[in-house]
Amino acid sequence: MDLTGAIWRKSSRSSGxxxxxxxxxxxxxxVVGVRDSKDRQGPVLTFDPETWRAFVTFTKGH
Structure with a gap:
């Protein structure tokens, strides 16, 4: 998976x-990439944008 040009961001709620x-x-x-902020060279999970939006929508409701 080519993630060249990916701009990584953390949640503003991560400060805690x-x-x-x-x-x-x-x-x-x-593609949407997800990685551990403590291991930036480690593995990356990838999702298609539609699946990622569904996940975010679901988690906001809980």
């Missing part, structure tokens, strides 16, 4: 965890 949380790159056209 000493800044450790997941980072999301949702600026790419066909």
């Amino acid at each position: 965890n000493q800044g450790n949380c997941v980072e999301v790159a949702d600026n790419l056209a066909r």
Whole structure:
């Protein structure tokens, strides 16, 4: 999976965890990447944008 050009961001709510949380790159056209902020060179989970939007919508409701 080519994540060249990915812009990674953390949630503004991550400050309570000493800044450790997941980072999301949702600026790419066909893929959303998710990685551990403590291991930026480690593995990346990828989702298609529609699946990612459904996940975010679901979690906001709970």
